[in-house]
Amino acid sequence: MPAKSPTGAFARAQAKGEEALRTAMLDIAAGLLAAEGPAALSMRRLATAADCSTTVLYRLFGAKDGIAAALYREGFARLRRRLDAVPRGGDPAAYLAALGRAYRANALEEPHFYRVMHGEAIPGFVPDEESRAAAAASLDVLREAARAAVEAGLLRADADVDEITDTLWAAAHGVISLELGGHFPGGLGEERFRVLTRAAVEAFVP
Amino acid sequence: MPAKSPTGAFARAQAKGEEALRTAMLDIAAGLLAAEGPAALSMRRLATAADCSTTVLYRLFGAKDGIAAALYREGFARLRRRLDAVPRGGDPAAYLAALGRAYRANALEEPHFYRVMHGEAIPGFVPDEESRAAAAASLDVLREAARAAVEAGLLRADADVDEITDTLWAAAHGVISLELGGHFPGGLGEERFRVLTRAAVEAFVP
DNA sequence: TATTGTTGAGTAACGCTGTTATTCAACGAG
DNA sequence: CTCGTTGAATAACAGCGTTACTCAACAATA
Numbered sequence: 416m417p418a419k420s421p422t423g424a425f426a427r428a429q430a431k432g433e434e435a436l437r438t439a440m441l442d443i444a445a446g447l448l449a450a451e452g453p454a455a456l457s458m459r460r461l462a463t464a465a466d467c468s469t470t471v472l473y474r475l476f477g478a479k480d481g482i483a484a485a486l487y488r489e490g491f492a493r494l495r496r497r498l499d500a501v502p503r504g505g506d507p508a509a510y511l512a513a514l515g516r517a518y519r520a521n522a523l524e525e526p527h528f529y530r531v532m533h534g535e536a537i538p539g540f541v542p543d544e545e546s547r548a549a550a551a552a553s554l555d556v557l558r559e560a561a562r563a564a565v566e567a568g569l570l571r572a573d574a575d576v577d578e579i580t581d582t583l584w585a586a587a588h589g590v591i592s593l594e595l596g597g598h599f600p601g602g603l604g605e606e607r608f609r610v611l612t613r614a615a616v617e618a619f620v621p
Numbered sequence: 622m623p624a625k626s627p628t629g630a631f632a633r634a635q636a637k638g639e640e641a642l643r644t645a646m647l648d649i650a651a652g653l654l655a656a657e658g659p660a661a662l663s664m665r666r667l668a669t670a671a672d673c674s675t676t677v678l679y680r681l682f683g684a685k686d687g688i689a690a691a692l693y694r695e696g697f698a699r700l701r702r703r704l705d706a707v708p709r710g711g712d713p714a715a716y717l718a719a720l721g722r723a724y725r726a727n728a729l730e731e732p733h734f735y736r737v738m739h740g741e742a743i744p745g746f747v748p749d750e751e752s753r754a755a756a757a758a759s760l761d762v763l764r765e766a767a768r769a770a771v772e773a774g775l776l777r778a779d780a781d782v783d784e785i786t787d788t789l790w791a792a793a794h795g796v797i798s799l800e801l802g803g804h805f806p807g808g809l810g811e812e813r814f815r816v817l818t819r820a821a822v823e824a825f826v827p
Numbered sequence: 828t829a830t831t832g833t834t835g836a837g838t839a840a841c842g843c844t845g846t847t848a849t850t851c852a853a854c855g856a857g
Numbered sequence: 858c859t860c861g862t863t864g865a866a867t868a869a870c871a872g873c874g875t876t877a878c879t880c881a882a883c884a885a886t887a
Binding site: 673674675676677680 | 864
């Protein structure tokens, strides 16, 4: 095998145009993040992993913030896919509970991603408006589930759907954030998670 | 004034022994954190602000983690003082609401501290068991308020006090964390905060 | 075909970070 | 007076984000 043959992920994706290159680079970054945590997300480390120089990264993402933003959006996109994949059975209450479990599972299976999605991990990063809108849109299916539950008479008819949605999101995120922060010694478990989040649902039961 | 005269905060505290020195250094760190954010918390910056070398910091705190741990505990100590200062009027429900407002006010007035307290801000820092125990103890007054509310018959008698406490904490923290993350465009306001956290209380009302 | 202009990547540097080995000054004990 | 200890400063190491400079490869033009 000739030494000059391009074998890196960078060279392989380079032939397919800039967009493919960006995607490939983001894949590498996501892999690095999931495997080794946010500390491994340095420009040099990333360039080495992709077999290229840091210049390429700056052309593709502008700066490190660009990579952080891409990972932020990727994290919420994964969450969205995860939530969308939850089967909506006939029972709206069971569906809401399943969404909660899926949300938590997504967070715990890739905690580094969850931390990036909530401002931790990458020091100076603040998502722009568009990214935050995309993040909020990841919860569309939750909002729909809340609406369905109201219309099915399972939740109070006079309750605001947005209020329900935000309450549920905050409750789930709050518990998971404290769990990741180590504030529940010995972990939490699905049952305890259900207990600590059920108030957010039950308060809206007529 | 002779140039050799010790005028820095370091020199001033040095005369009072090691513990005073540590306290003074922590004060400087807390000021730097509150004023300029976690990015300003570098060993060199801190040493410069205290008019000493970085060596002193390593003797006092071991490593940067030591400073992070100290700020973590300081943040929760401030929270505790804040919550303890809330006047407990006769009405347990109003007291619980006031505790919630105080918790949020504390977080929003010094958001950098709140971020340090919840793992953000200082990349690699993970609090040890003792620090986390102290953090949990900051909420003792909330636990007491929950117990009082149960005993007053305001909350369900069969409800577990720890369950109520954790539910309230997670609800408040979840809303505030999302608020700091920019997920409520245009901010939140006390009224909206009350709305989004009231489910955590109302679910326990008999 | 020869020349020019453009695009894109690599190198090396700047100033910053956390950390520590080395050096040196001050002080108390013998 | 000398010795040992304590504690602070200096300077160095590797790594960080970022970018100015350099050069090679290719397209367009004369």
